[in-house]
Amino acid sequence: MIQLHASVLFASYIAFFLAVVTGILFLVQERWLKRKDPRVLRSVLPLEVLDRVNLGSVLIGFSLFAFGMIQGLFLARTEWGTFWNGDPKEVWSLLTLAAYAAILGLRASAGLRGRRVVLMSVMSFLLVLFTFVGVNFLSGGRHVFF
Amino acid sequence: MHIGVLGLNHRTTPVELREKLAFDPEELPEALAAVRRDLGIPECVILSTCNRVEMYTLLPELNGHASRLREFLARFHELDPSHLSDRFYWHLQPDSVRHLFRVAAGLESMVVGESEILGQVREAYQQAVVHGSVGPVFHRLFQTAIRTGKEVRAKTRIGQGAISVSSVAVELARRIFQDLKTKTILTLGAGQMGETTLRCLQGQGVASILVANRTAEAAEPLASAFGGKVVPLSELGQALTLADIVICSTAAREYLITQSQVRRIMTARRQRPLFLIDISVPRNLDPEVARLENVYLYNIDDLEEIASANRRIRLNEVTSCAAIVEDQLESFLTRFPQSS
Numbered sequence: 001m002i003q004l005h006a007s008v009l010f011a012s013y014i015a016f017f018l019a020v021v022t023g024i025l026f027l028v029q030e031r032w033l034k035r036k037d038p039r040v041l042r043s044v045l046p047l048e049v050l051d052r053v054n055l056g057s058v059l060i061g062f063s064l065f066a067f068g069m070i071q072g073l074f075l076a077r078t079e080w081g082t083f084w085n086g087d088p089k090e091v092w093s094l095l096t097l098a099a100y101a102a103i104l105g106l107r108a109s110a111g112l113r114g115r116r117v118v119l120m121s122v123m124s125f126l127l128v129l130f131t132f133v134g135v136n137f138l139s140g141g142r143h144v145f146f
Numbered sequence: 147m148h149i150g151v152l153g154l155n156h157r158t159t160p161v162e163l164r165e166k167l168a169f170d171p172e173e174l175p176e177a178l179a180a181v182r183r184d185l186g187i188p189e190c191v192i193l194s195t196c197n198r199v200e201m202y203t204l205l206p207e208l209n210g211h212a213s214r215l216r217e218f219l220a221r222f223h224e225l226d227p228s229h230l231s232d233r234f235y236w237h238l239q240p241d242s243v244r245h246l247f248r249v250a251a252g253l254e255s256m257v258v259g260e261s262e263i264l265g266q267v268r269e270a271y272q273q274a275v276v277h278g279s280v281g282p283v284f285h286r287l288f289q290t291a292i293r294t295g296k297e298v299r300a301k302t303r304i305g306q307g308a309i310s311v312s313s314v315a316v317e318l319a320r321r322i323f324q325d326l327k328t329k330t331i332l333t334l335g336a337g338q339m340g341e342t343t344l345r346c347l348q349g350q351g352v353a354s355i356l357v358a359n360r361t362a363e364a365a366e367p368l369a370s371a372f373g374g375k376v377v378p379l380s381e382l383g384q385a386l387t388l389a390d391i392v393i394c395s396t397a398a399r400e401y402l403i404t405q406s407q408v409r410r411i412m413t414a415r416r417q418r419p420l421f422l423i424d425i426s427v428p429r430n431l432d433p434e435v436a437r438l439e440n441v442y443l444y445n446i447d448d449l450e451e452i453a454s455a456n457r458r459i460r461l462n463e464v465t466s467c468a469a470i471v472e473d474q475l476e477s478f479l480t481r482f483p484q485s486s
Contacts, residue, residue, distance in 0.1 A: 033442055041314075046322055048322065048323050048419065111416035111417055114439050
């Protein structure tokens with residue numbers, strides 16, 4: 001079960017990373033287009049495609065991440081006795097989940113697309129990195145390895 | 147044996163005369179047969195496009211062929227040869243071979259580096275092959291010319307980059323939208339430049355075209371020419387909600403579309419990207435519109451600047467293209483002695 005927990009979450013990180021790659025491409029090309037920089041004509045993928053893949057990656061990443069967390073709650077109850085332990089990894093995971101939920105929420109309800117939500121998907125990856133690696137340097141966590 | 151070319155092009159001859167001297171595809175077999183039969187020329191290829199008419203001939207000897215070919219060309223098109231004499235250029239090798247290679251490379255084209263000419267050279271060669279007027283010399287000559295044309299385009303940037311305002315607009319649209327075939331174009335005004343851009347975009351295949359104009363009389367013919375729909379100016383807001391690309395070329399003295407209007411529209415269209423092309427002078431779209439997210443505004447100067455930068459890149463490539471042509475020319479001529 002712990003293997004499933006780790007691999008699903010790792011898969012979500014890959015999806016979030018794909019969102020970063022497409023997001024950065026989007027932001028650079030969009031800036032060229034706005035500033036009338038002729039380099040925009042060298043770009044291969046249209047903005048619409050990058051925006052769509054960015055959204056898709058966030059959606060897949062979010063789903064996997066949410067699944068991994070929920071499965072983790074049950075895992076925690078069996079292993080440690082309670083669903084929620086207040087472990088730093090758990091807290092930061094919740095923050096990460098909230099950030100990506102906010103992106104999807106803005107896209108769905110406010111109909112946002114383009115620069116701002118794409119930028120959010122790039123910035124949110126900092127939370128992913130911290131949850132994945134950074135938290136391990138805080139003391140008191142029960143998540144020994146990643 | 148000598149390779150000669152008699153021709154005229156956009157530099158030597160105005161279009162009124164060029165169109166009279168051009169060969170229709172169905173006239174070609176007759177013309178090729180007549181050259182071989184009446185002038186005793188064993189190999190001949192006729193290249194006839196809207197910018198040039200050129201007869202490439204393999205001559206058994208040099209005497210008087212230039213004037214006989216000139217006369218043939220005039221008589222074939224029922225013109226008086228004496229009016230035409232100073233319109234033609236006549237080259238013998240190596241200049242004739244160099245000329246063909248430069249033509250195939252696009253160096254002699256009105257739009258330097260354009261690629262259509264290479265297809266036209268290939269087509270002229272194939273037509274001549276079909277009608278039996280190509281022998282061993284011209285097989286090699288034209289295959290080398292076509293290879294040179296390809297090499298020049300592969301090794302240099304001569305054929306790259308959009309170099310007209312309308313093609314730059316199309317290229318930009320392709321960097322924004324995934325598939326132009328699902329997009330709607332709204333055209334505001336019936337200006338010439340707007341029409342050219344519209345035609346360019348339509349060539350990419352778009353889903354639908356809307357035409358809005360101050361007067362319905364001007365909008366109707368444009369709409370019917372492009373299979374579009376006329377939209378009254380009072381419904382401009384609604385049309386802007388539907389459109390993905392807006393081409394604006396009117397004679398209005400003020401801004402027809404303002405920032406607050408577009409902001410409202412962007413909410414209505416759930417932030418789908420909007421590409422605005424303002425080719426009117428004075429401008430018809432408020433430049434402040436460009437500050438809005440997912441809105442991309444280009445005016446005539448922005449487009450022209452990119453086009454002229456690309457033109458400069460092409461012109462800078464001319465020298466290296468000419469060098470490739472000279473290499474090919476040299477290797478062709480070493481295997482084709484001047485007289486044999």
